[in-house]
Amino acid sequence: MRADRLVSLVLLLRRRGRLSAATLARELEVSTRTVLRDIEALSAAGVPVYAERGRHGGFALLPGFHTELTGLNHDEALALLIAGSRRGAQAFGLGSALASAMLKVVDALPESHRDIAAGAAERLLIDPEIDLLSRRVADEEVPGTIVAEVRRAVFAGHKLRIHYTAAGRPPQWRTVDPIGLVTVRDRGYLLATRSGADRTYRLSRILAAEELDEPAERPDRIDLDRAWQERSTRFRAGGDQVTVLVRLNPARQEELLDTALAVRAEEAGSDGRLRLSVTFQDSRHAEWALWQLGTDAEALTPQWLRTSLRDRAAAIAARYEPP
Known part of the structure; x- marks a missing residue:
């Protein structure tokens, strides 16, 4: 003690x-x-x-006094800082650095502590690659050379040139001012500005990256959590969003909330089911989310969604009609 x-x-x-x-x-x-x-x-x-x-x-x-773990390099120290999420380290291209750093940390422990730590580690498993249904967790593949170049530009405060492919568009080169990196549910994002406007880029969609010598135009300090929340709010407010009135089995509420962008209203019905006003990114998102819930969810409005779900169910039923 x-x-x-x-x-x-x-x-x-x-x-x-x-x-x-x-x-x-x-x-x-x-x-x-x-x-x-x-x-x-x-x-x-x-x-x-x-x-x-x-x-x-x-x-x-006394000035200049410091303690350090012998042999830790910059990437290893950085990996330890985000070691609370192994997948976060993977998303930022630091998986191998994390493994190397942890070996050095274990090696620096007294022998008695090392044995105890090794025994305890055998009793813990964090973020396995498959869930209980043997479904493999889908990791986004980002080449190490690309994420390393992005990382260098973010930390050095330099402009970054990226070859980026947005959804449904051909790849284009663009020069951005990088602000920070964020990982959400195993997906990595680059927060940046372009010509003064906020931009968010999926790391997996960056086909090539080049750190430039020119300083980035960005504030000296950044509250990355707040910046992410603001961009998330703007994202949910834009696009071809769809609001659906749903009649739902309460037991499936968490599943619906995991996929929806936002819940605008909620009330309990006299039949024991919930009535929710839920926003989805677009029509395909709404149809997909409700289809996953089967008969536990019913779209009350809009009518086009009811029709689409009915036609989809009829097509499935026809496919499995006995000969």
Whole structure:
């Protein structure tokens, strides 16, 4: 317990600079006296921590002092930062770096801890490639050379030239100002601007990429989560969207919500079923989503969707009509 606390104390001073004993005690959830004893122990162990007196004083590390895991390179350190999602690392082209970094982390552990960690790892499986029905999770294939070039431009703040194929359009070259990378449900996206307008590109649709020397026109700081939410909102508000009134078995509600863009209204019917006003991206999306739910869902409006689903069901029934 104390060893963990000493490491945390050093990392706090590394990350935040000079801190008072009271602040350290609050962060570590110990008494001020315990913090003073820990500081003394660190000094005795050779860690260059010193005290500054006065009203704004506290404890700090000598400039230039740092701790590191020997041998970790830039990509490996970056992979560890997103190691909470193995598929996120894969989407950003860092899968091999993550595997390499984890080997170095394990190798740096004391032998007794290494054995415990290896035993625990055998008891955990995260994001297997197939689900309980043996359905393989579909990963988007993005060549490593392309995603590496995109990554370099994002981190360096340089303009990026991409050969991109949008849905239903021939590939085109375009020059963008990269802002950040996002992964959602195993799909990677590049957030960028083009001629000052927000643009979002699927990594799997980038056929080639080239980092340019010219600096990108973008803000110094970015709240990527907020930027993604804003773009998601605009995406749901545009296009050929369709709103459908659905009568639904409540047991299938989560399945419908997983595919719909938005739910505009919801109420319980007297028959025990829900009535939902649901928005889909377009007519094909609406028909596909309701078809998956079978007889547990009924499109009440619009009429063209009811007709389309009826004709589809009749065609299936005719195909399986006994000879």
